[in-house]
Amino acid sequence: MSTTPDPAAATADEAETEADTCYVGPIRIRRDQQGKTTDRRLLEWIDPRDAARRSDRTMRDSWRVLRIQSEFVAGFDAMSEVAEAVTVFGSARLHPESPEYSLGVRVGRALGEAGYAVITGGGPGAMEAANQGAHQAGAQSIGLNIELPFEQGLNPWVDLGMNFRYFFVRKTMFVKYAQAFVCLPGGMGTLDELFEALTLVQTKKVVRFPIVLVGSDFWGGLLDWMRDVLAARGMISPEDLDLLTVVDDPDDVVAAIEAATP
Template sequence: MAPNITPDPDKARMLRGPMLLRTDGAKKSTYDQRLLELGSDHDWLHADPWRILRIQGEFVSGFDALASMPKAVTVFGSARIPEGHPWYQQGCDLGKALVAADYAVITGGGPGLMEAPNRGAHESDGLSVGLGIELPHEQHLNKWVDLGLNFRYFFARKTMFLKYSQAFICLPGGFGTLDELFEVLCMVQTGKVTNYPIVLLGTEFWGGLIDWIRERLAAEGLISPQDMDLFLVTDSVEEAVQHIVDAHGVMTDERLANATQVDEYTPVHEVLEQADRR
């Protein structure tokens, strides 16, 4: 039998908002009092409970702004490649080709190989979307973005890429691009998202990594042999876009099915007007 223990009478229970606490003294102040008092400190702006609301706000803003998105392809790539580089021109060509195939183009919204696909899409009168991130060296969305959002948190931004894209193309890039590539590969491999097509554009750039994946991960049983089929490696913009079009022709995602019933690409101004009304 459990011992008969009487609660310490000096430690009364007290409600503090939704919490029931045992305490040894009276409350110094109430939530209302601390909210309404003048001269309160603002450390709460940096506390975890307030961060949760900021995170929630980023998701709400993203879902709200992108709710009317047509079918779209996200393009990842380096921020460090300047205009005039062959990879930059390839990015512009890719943006134009995606618009010609009736896709909106989503990027990370920054310079370099994010700017290039946005530019190609914008110059072709397609929908050019940029999802930026707050970084010490990247603080702006490029000028070719028609619909843009800037995020504090990487994970909120990544959710928007996954939720509003039906394919992913990786141009050459650094750690950020590799992070995004492997995030998408992992989500597709584990069945967390629909088996969306993934393309790596640039056989010379990506070749060493693909060899390592094949010779180490696949050969040692760390991934399945069929996982090598989760992506296409090519130098051809046309082949990359056609691979996506062909894959979407047999996929069951409702957004793709609905898109095939529409005769014309959703005009950019309509998407932007719907986003503005929200």
């Protein structure tokens, strides 16, 4: 009997309940009970004239180190058995009927059929699509979710999922356990991950780490700007553009990754 989940099978009441809840780290709460996110509290500016709050922050920050440490430990433990894997990024706002969503499913399936586990942010849209494709291929489908006031919740195609409080811990997991990044069409979060990966490769913090952009129409304008403005003005080296590979076909995603793997 097939164990493939059917997202459409959830009742309206279940869907409404899920929409009214969110996660704070591993804890599930109602959205109307949620305060500031953990990252926001960590980064919040404190007026230097407020001595009481400054003192309170000093104490709280010392204890936060233990929470941050525990999140790293939990992530390392959960991911310790992951072998060959590719991290896929893309917009959380893609609709399941969109061509970009279909492309994400095909990319996830192609990676899975090639023997790679697929790691995503675990949310909806492009992340859900890639997880769905990996699941259909029988590959390990991993979702690393983040505490947010919106666009949150592990999608039903995730086999191994975690909820993180801190972006920087989650980002470490994205890189540490992957041997390539694939970027589907996406927004701010996708661009953030893309340029962080580029910086890590450019500065040789990671080596032999292919970065594949899927969709020449979508990414073409950004690459033109990088070449005609950044490289032309000497703000990046022309060879930095070679760190990116642009493809349109899911099979070419796999080929680009394998070509860069020694």
